[in-house]
Amino acid sequence: xxxxxxxxxxxxEITFLLWRSVKGLWKGPRYFKETIAQMDSIGVxxxxxxxxxxxxxxxxLVLQAFPTLEYYGAQSSAGQSVATSLIRELGxxxxxxMVAGRVGSAISAELGSMVVSQxxxxxxxxxxxxxxxxxxxxxxxxxxxxxxLTFSADLVGIAGGGLVAxxxxxxxxxxxxxxAKFGIAMTDIIGGMVKPIIFGxxxxxxxxxxxLNTKGGTVGVGRSTTSAVVTxxxxxxxxxxxxxxxxxxxxxxxxx
Amino acid sequence: xxxxxEVVHHHHAYETGETLVGEFGLPAIEFRNVELAFDDQVILxxxxxxxxxxxxxxxxxxxxxxxxxxxxxxxxLLKPDAGTIxxxxxxxxxxxxxxxxxxxxxxxMVFQEGALxxxxxxxxxxxxxxxxxxxxxxxxEHEVVRMLQFVNLEDAIDKMPSELSGGMRxxxxxxxxxxxxxxxxxxxxxxxxxxxxxxRTICELAIKLRDLEDVSSIFVTHEMNNLxxxxxxxxxxxxxxxxxxxxxxxxLCLLNTEVIMLKQGxxxxxxxxxxxxxxEDPYIRRFLRGK
Numbered sequence: 001x002x003x004x005x006x007x008x009x010x011x012x013e014i015t016f017l018l019w020r021s022v023k024g025l026w027k028g029p030r031y032f033k034e035t036i037a038q039m040d041s042i043g044v045x046x047x048x049x050x051x052x053x054x055x056x057x058x059x060x061l062v063l064q065a066f067p068t069l070e071y072y073g074a075q076s077s078a079g080q081s082v083a084t085s086l087i088r089e090l091g092x093x094x095x096x097x098m099v100a101g102r103v104g105s106a107i108s109a110e111l112g113s114m115v116v117s118q119x120x121x122x123x124x125x126x127x128x129x130x131x132x133x134x135x136x137x138x139x140x141x142x143x144x145x146x147x148x149l150t151f152s153a154d155l156v157g158i159a160g161g162g163l164v165a166x167x168x169x170x171x172x173x174x175x176x177x178x179x180a181k182f183g184i185a186m187t188d189i190i191g192g193m194v195k196p197i198i199f200g201x202x203x204x205x206x207x208x209x210x211x212l213n214t215k216g217g218t219v220g221v222g223r224s225t226t227s228a229v230v231t232x233x234x235x236x237x238x239x240x241x242x243x244x245x246x247x248x249x250x251x252x253x254x255x256x
Numbered sequence: 257x258x259x260x261x262e263v264v265h266h267h268h269a270y271e272t273g274e275t276l277v278g279e280f281g282l283p284a285i286e287f288r289n290v291e292l293a294f295d296d297q298v299i300l301x302x303x304x305x306x307x308x309x310x311x312x313x314x315x316x317x318x319x320x321x322x323x324x325x326x327x328x329x330x331x332x333l334l335k336p337d338a339g340t341i342x343x344x345x346x347x348x349x350x351x352x353x354x355x356x357x358x359x360x361x362x363x364x365m366v367f368q369e370g371a372l373x374x375x376x377x378x379x380x381x382x383x384x385x386x387x388x389x390x391x392x393x394x395x396x397e398h399e400v401v402r403m404l405q406f407v408n409l410e411d412a413i414d415k416m417p418s419e420l421s422g423g424m425r426x427x428x429x430x431x432x433x434x435x436x437x438x439x440x441x442x443x444x445x446x447x448x449x450x451x452x453x454x455x456r457t458i459c460e461l462a463i464k465l466r467d468l469e470d471v472s473s474i475f476v477t478h479e480m481n482n483l484x485x486x487x488x489x490x491x492x493x494x495x496x497x498x499x500x501x502x503x504x505x506x507x508l509c510l511l512n513t514e515v516i517m518l519k520q521g522x523x524x525x526x527x528x529x530x531x532x533x534x535x536e537d538p539y540i541r542r543f544l545r546g547k
Contacts, residue, residue, distance in 0.1 A: 029388070118371035125331050125365035126385050126432070127357045 014209050017131065018201075021139055021208075024132040035137040042103050042138075043145030049102060050095050050149045051156045057090055058082055058157030062164040066171075075169070079176040080183025082161035083154075087184060087192040091154040093240050096199035099146060100232040104207040107138055108228035111211025112221035120212065130212070139204035146200035147193045154192065187251040195243050199236050206232040282345030284309050284440050284472035285330060290339035292325060292521075299325050300336070301521040307474060309439075310512055312466045314486055314529075315476045316543070317518035323476040324368075326518075327442045330474070331365060332356035343440070364433030364441040364471075368448055370425035372417040372432070378404070379413050382432045403431040407461060423454035430461055441465055441473040447482055459485040464499060466512060467491040480546060487513050487529035517543070 024030070061082045069075050111134060114120050120130050158180055165171035210228035214220045285307040292300040300322045307313045317323045328334040329341060332351060341349050348359055372381050380387070382403055386396045404410045407427040417425060426446050433441060443462060447455035459482055465471040467490050475486060488504045504510045515532050517525040517540060525532055525540060533544065 113374075117369060117374075118367045119373055121328075121331075121333055122365065122367055122371040122373070122432075124333060124353075125360055125363070126388070127360050128384075128388050129353065129357075 010209075013213075014205055017135065017209050017212075018205055020131045021136045021205075024129070024136040025140075029132065031133055031137050034133065035140050038137045038141035039145055042099070042141045043148060046099050046102055046145075046149055047152060050098055050153050053094050053098050054086070054091065054153030054155075054157035055160035057094060057153075058086060058160035058162075059164040061085060061090075061157075062161040063168065066165065066169045070169075075171060076175055077179050077183065078165050078169075078171060079158070079162070079179030079181075083158050083180040083184050084188060086154050086157045086161075087188045089240070089244070091150050091157060092192055092195035092199060093236065095150045095153045096146065096196060096203065096236045097233055099142070099149065099200075100203050100207075100236060101229055103142070104203045104228045104232050105225045107204070107207035108211035108214075109221055109225045111208060112214035112224045113218075115212060115214045116217055116221060135204075135208045135212075138208060139201065142200035142204040143197055144200075146196040146203075150192065150196040187247075191244075191247040191251070194247065195240065198239060198243060202235050202239060203232045206235065281309055283307060283342070284311070284344060285313075285474065286340075286342040286345075287326070287329075288340040288342070290329065290336045290341060292322075292329070292334065292336050298521050300329075302339070303521075303523055304339075305516055305523065305526060307440075307472050308512075309472055310466065310470045312462065312473045312475055312486060312513045314483055314513065314515045315474055315518065316478065316483065316515060316525075318478060318543070320520075321518040322521045323478075323518055324444050327365070327444050327474060327476060330440075330442060331360060331363065361436065362438050362440060364436075364438035366426070366429050366433050366441065366443045366446045368445045369422075370417075370429035372420075372425055372428055374417055376417075377413075378409070378415050378417070378420070378428050381417065381428055382435060384432060385435050399435060400431075403434050404428075406434065406464075407431045408457075423450050423457065426450065426454075426458055427461070430458070434465075437469075439471060441471050443473060443475045443477075445476055445478070447477065447479055452481060455479065455481060456485060460489075460491070460501060462486060463489055463501065464491045468493065468499070480544060483515065483529060483532075487515065 062078055065081050066075065066078055069078055069081065111120070114123075114134075123130050123133065162173055162176045162180075165176050166173050207228040210224040210231065214224040216223070283306045287303050287305050290300055290303045292298075303322075303326070305313070315323050315326060325334065329336055330343065332348060332353070336349065339349070340347055343359055344362070346359070348356065351359065372378075373384065376384070379400055382400045383396045386399060391399075400413070401410065404413055407430050409424060409427050409431065412420060412424060412428070417428070420428065430446070441462075446462075447458050450458065462473065462475055463486060466473060475482070477483070487510065489501050490504065490510055492500050492502060494500055513529070514527065515525065515529050516523050517532070519539060524537065525535060532540065535541065
């Protein structure tokens with residue numbers, strides 16, 4: 001019972017934080033400079049690991065799928081199989097998980113240390129709202145950069161798959177590209193960009209919430225960092241299932 | 257537990273209640289029957305006190321006695337369960353964060369460890385409030401230099417907080433709190449963990465604010481030497497504008513400093529430091545002797 005009460009009050013507080021950070025958008029002061037700085041550290045800073053993850057994911061997809069495709073004589077659709085699984089599922093989810101690990105932990109550790117060293121109190125005492133100054137720019141930065149990162153992971157992933165197909169299985173690159181091109185529908189791309197927006201929101205909200213609610217000194221900072229990564233990762237995977245379901249029924253109703 | 261201390265009301269220093277308003281205007285800070293509890297734990301139990309204009313109220317008490325809570329209540333970082341809090345005569349008890357922002361503009365806050373923003377330089381820390389208000393950079397610079405001169409740290413202007421010693425961090429914290437000339441300054445154990453000479457420097461800054469700038473303040477501490485300095489010394493300016501510290505009794509008697517002592521959320525003493533030293537209460541005597 002206690003657990004359920006705690007869970008519900010957590011949900012309530014996160015919703016409240018979301019509301020306050022959204023409210024910070026259409027009433028000044030706005031923090032453009034902070035938002036740009038966060039986009040740089042979150043977006044540009046994560047580009048390397050996200051691309052690397054995408055590259056090897058695309059590679060391993062081909063590595064594992066090609067023998068099966070060959071068995072059914074469908075080698076030519078290797079491009080399609082890599083592109084659809086990357087764009088629909090693996091790109092958004094893996095990118096979000098990598099960013100949750102890299103950025104979510106950094107956000108909650110930074111905000112957590114600021115709580116512990118009373119910098120958040122100082123900020124409020126000096127007349128600034130920490131939600132506006134710290135939370136809103138981080139969430140906005142994640143909402144904008146995560147789709148872009150996902151896009152780059154998808155692209156690099158497809159390229160990685162192509163490279164493996166060519167180098168290991170000797171598949172013609174043109175054939176691979178053609179197959180990928182015809183295999184992807186507009187709905188895949190839309191769905192693949194909607195997901196990271198939601199995931200970005202999850203990472204930002206959860207990490208800021210965990211950071212701002214740090215208790216118990218430096219040990220608490222460690223705890224909230226761990227909890228931020230675990231909670232946002234689990235929520236990303238759960239949300240991915242339901243998002244896929246929603247997108248599926250949405251698109252099958254309108255387009256197909 | 258029975259205490260053989262007279263509960264002293266805030267009018268005691270002045271014979272008549274009217275002069276309180278007449279001579280000094282509305283009190284800077286007033287708590288009326290403030291109560292606060294977290295779950296089952298009582299933090300403040302029906303606390304009432306007043307800080308007059310230009311007065312320094314030293315709040316003594318052991319850890320967990322509710323000292324710092326008083327400061328958080330004044331800033332509106334916490335809200336009381338019951339009672340009223342007035343700042344400059346205005347009832348701020350039910351103010352939301354937005355309304356408190358206006359009140360906080362007039363309050364300077366000095367945190368225990370300085371609470372400087374790690375990512376900002378000393379200059380940017382002190383300038384924080386002015387930068388937030390988008391003040392002209394030339395004016396900001398002038399103000400920052402003036403404040404750093406007040407705390408005697410002009411040389412540290414371009415340093416980062418990580419390069420400063422504990423005492424320097426507190427002084428930068430004080431400079432940051434004083435930007436915008438607040439009429440109320442709150443000190444939350446500003447000398448905790450500092451060596452005695454550095455602690456003295458911090459106390460001297462508080463004395464200067466009290467006697468030369470006419471600032472009202474609350475000085476939360478559990479260190480006896482802080483009480484000693486603040487309640488027995490005053491600052492004066494000589495003809496060339498140099499600051500001097502003199503002992504009470506040489507020429508003047510200190511009227512603008514009083515002490516309240518907290519124990520487990522209750523005010524167990526309120527009055528002058530001389531009265532505190534004469535009390536028979538065993539807890540207070542032990543506290544004063546550091547045993």
